[in-house]
Amino acid sequence: MKAEKSDNIDELFIDNYNNFRKSIKIILDDIVTKLYDDNKQLIKVKKSDQSIHNLKRIINTAISISNKKGYSAMSMRELSHASSLSIGALYSYFPSKDELLHIIQQYGRAAVEKTLSGALSNALSTKDKLYNFIHAHIFISEALKDWFYFSYMETRYFTGVEYNKTIESELFTESLIDSIIKDGIKKSECKSNLNSSLIASVTKAMMQDWYLKRWKYKRRNIIPEEYALECFNIIYNYIHQG
Amino acid sequence: MKAEKSDNIDELFIDNYNNFRKSIKIILDDIVTKLYDDNKQLIKVKKSDQSIHNLKRIINTAISISNKKGYSAMSMRELSHASSLSIGALYSYFPSKDELLHIIQQYGRAAVEKTLSGALSNALSTKDKLYNFIHAHIFISEALKDWFYFSYMETRYFTGVEYNKTIESELFTESLIDSIIKDGIKKSECKSNLNSSLIASVTKAMMQDWYLKRWKYKRRNIIPEEYALECFNIIYNYIHQG
DNA sequence: GTCTATACACAGATAGAC
DNA sequence: GTCTATCTGTGTATAGAC
Numbered sequence: 001m002k003a004e005k006s007d008n009i010d011e012l013f014i015d016n017y018n019n020f021r022k023s024i025k026i027i028l029d030d031i032v033t034k035l036y037d038d039n040k041q042l043i044k045v046k047k048s049d050q051s052i053h054n055l056k057r058i059i060n061t062a063i064s065i066s067n068k069k070g071y072s073a074m075s076m077r078e079l080s081h082a083s084s085l086s087i088g089a090l091y092s093y094f095p096s097k098d099e100l101l102h103i104i105q106q107y108g109r110a111a112v113e114k115t116l117s118g119a120l121s122n123a124l125s126t127k128d129k130l131y132n133f134i135h136a137h138i139f140i141s142e143a144l145k146d147w148f149y150f151s152y153m154e155t156r157y158f159t160g161v162e163y164n165k166t167i168e169s170e171l172f173t174e175s176l177i178d179s180i181i182k183d184g185i186k187k188s189e190c191k192s193n194l195n196s197s198l199i200a201s202v203t204k205a206m207m208q209d210w211y212l213k214r215w216k217y218k219r220r221n222i223i224p225e226e227y228a229l230e231c232f233n234i235i236y237n238y239i240h241q242g
Numbered sequence: 243m244k245a246e247k248s249d250n251i252d253e254l255f256i257d258n259y260n261n262f263r264k265s266i267k268i269i270l271d272d273i274v275t276k277l278y279d280d281n282k283q284l285i286k287v288k289k290s291d292q293s294i295h296n297l298k299r300i301i302n303t304a305i306s307i308s309n310k311k312g313y314s315a316m317s318m319r320e321l322s323h324a325s326s327l328s329i330g331a332l333y334s335y336f337p338s339k340d341e342l343l344h345i346i347q348q349y350g351r352a353a354v355e356k357t358l359s360g361a362l363s364n365a366l367s368t369k370d371k372l373y374n375f376i377h378a379h380i381f382i383s384e385a386l387k388d389w390f391y392f393s394y395m396e397t398r399y400f401t402g403v404e405y406n407k408t409i410e411s412e413l414f415t416e417s418l419i420d421s422i423i424k425d426g427i428k429k430s431e432c433k434s435n436l437n438s439s440l441i442a443s444v445t446k447a448m449m450q451d452w453y454l455k456r457w458k459y460k461r462r463n464i465i466p467e468e469y470a471l472e473c474f475n476i477i478y479n480y481i482h483q484g
Numbered sequence: 485g486t487c488t489a490t491a492c493a494c495a496g497a498t499a500g501a502c
Numbered sequence: 503g504t505c506t507a508t509c510t511g512t513g514t515a516t517a518g519a520c
Contacts, residue, residue: 051503069314069399072311073315073399076495077494077496086505087496087497087498087506088498088503088505089503089504089505091497095497096496096497153398156309156312157311157315171458198464198469198472199476201451201455202448202472202473204451205447205448205450205451205454206447208447209447209450213412213447220439222440230437230441231444234444234477234480235476237479238475238476238479238480288485292485293485317513319512328488329487330485330487333514334485334486337515338515339515
């Protein structure tokens with residue numbers, strides 16, 4: 001059995017968001033470090049503790065301002081002021097405003113991929129797989145709620161490669177849910193007459209609402225576990241056999 | 243009984259989107275006409291067949307461009323060119339770009355209110371009320387899909403009154419679903435242990451996905467009736483008693 | 485009522501001092 | 503590596519001709 005694989009990330013977030021949150025922080029640091037290597041031809045500043053700290057602040061500040069007024073309406077002067085770096089200094093971390101957008105996208109996408117890829121590995125039954133997947137998605141979108149919101153809202157302005165990658169990611173997530181259901185049908189754990197791809201779509205819509213309407217759930221004191229469980233219950237109740 | 247009230251709009255869209263679409267077109271014309279009266283202190287051009295036609299084109303063109311690049315990134319030169327009116331002419335239909343945004347919002351909000359207000363009137367059972375409401379919402383958001391998308395995406399840039407009205411509208415729609423479920427619990431048509439407000443939220447999220455991910459459902463040839471029915475089935479299956 | 489030409493503010497980006 | 507000063511393009515909005 002695979003039970004002894006204790007370094008696997010997925011055991012951390014099945015039932016507890018707090019543990020998940022702690023583990024993802026370390027991963028995010030690694031990802032920013034990796035951004036330097038992946039973009040070394042674009043970044044003038046050499047990789048160092050100080051510069052990693054600065055890049056992280058630039059990314060988070062840009063996301064924060066953009067979520068209030070939109071990326072295109074965020075001026076470099078504003079970003080400069082809010083991140084406590086001069087405009088000149090900013091431009092040594094990225095060559096243009098467009099490239100900063102790409103860097104921000106790379107940052108979040110890397111975190112999401114790392115999380116979801118581990119979410120299905122140890123789950124066996126349809127019920128457990130669906131449960132784990134929904135929880136993993138809610139948890140990562142809670143930990144990175146600002147990035148998720150940013151990415152969702154700015155996607156439509158993306159062009160070329162960046163746009164395609166985002167659409168691809170949307171459809172890939174959906175296809176994972178679709179597979180869980182299709183597999184459940186095959187194993188007679190689910191009803192046989194289900195429109196699995198349509199159910200996968202609405203499941204994703206429910207999960208996305210968590211970060212799209214964060215203000216609403218916060219106001220009502222709904223915690224990630226509670227929301228994830230309700231989503232799971234609604235869908236599982238609809239698909240499961242007998 | 244109320245059955246003889248044949249002028250009521252709701253009988254048109256329960257099962258058939260095409261009939262709904264035809265009836266809403268007339269309503270939209272009335273709404274643009276009303277926009278002149280409500281904003282006569284802002285609009286320099288006098289109300290006429292030509293000017294109503296122009297204002298409608300301005301609104302639809304602005305929505306269309308904004309949905310591709312965002313309202314703030316849409317330039318007046320661009321809107322001028324795409325709507326075949328000079329910049330000078332545009333500014334006799336609205337005093338500023340900000341005011342145009344308000345006019346666009348008034349336009350859509352009036353149409354939505356008119357539709358949803360009639361959706362619950364004749365329905366009696368919980369099942370029928372939920373069915374009708376979900377269908378009405380999917381149908382109006384299909385007919386005005388560009389406006390719905392626009393409104394959803396630009397809300398966060400709104401300030402003051404406009405922002406409050408949009409939030410209010412979101413919560414009001416949800417409270418209607420919440421009431422349907424609460425009423426069903428009281429009448430023992432629904433399970434007694436339901437978190438009705440949370441279910442109302444995810445129901446709304448599912449309905450919103452119809453216009454937020456229009457490209458996806460179009461690609462898969464999903465029609466409004468099919469999507470509405472699936473949403474209804476998932477939720478009704480979860481809430482209904484026995 | 486609609487046009488063209490233009491005023492004036494502010495955007496992104498860069499050069500060169502330190 | 504970071505700063506300030508500045509270049510150039512584009513934005514919103516308006517004035518005045520037709």
